[in-house]
Amino acid sequence: MHPPAIARLNANLDPVSMAEPVTQQEAEAMLRAAFNLFQRWQLDAQQSRRLLGSPSERTFQRWKAGDVATIPHDTTCRLGDLMGIHKALRYLFTDPQRGYDWIRKPSPAFGGYSALDRMLQGAPTDLAAIRAYLDAERASW
Helix, strand or coil: CCHHHHHHHHHHHCHHHHCCCCCHHHHHHHHHHHHHHHHHCCCCHHHHHHHCCCCCHHHHHHHHCCCCCCCCHHHHHHHHHHHHHHHHHHHHCCCHHHHHHHCCCCCHHHCCCCHHHHHCCCCHHHHHHHHHHHHHHHHCC
């Protein structure tokens, strides 16, 4: 088999690649929602930027003001995980404030650190790990 054929085969088996791509409008909506979420989580600008993949200060400020030219794929993936984390917390806690507070509380699941500490390590996998943890917690119902 030639390498391009293998790549096509792998792409066909990868559930992520089979999903419909996120449109620019959807990414912009997620970005607006993320800024609201960051306020509820009481994050500062540096923490917020880190969760978005460390865009430049200028880009971050433009995004925050609603001036969004494009959103990189990495940031779109991060936004998806942030929305998944938010959704899972809303399911897990009947009082929304408890969910917002949960991200800052130390947890044995994260070695005594908080979910926010883990997410702020900066890698996209750190956000995905928190989302996966919360999804697993919900699945046990």
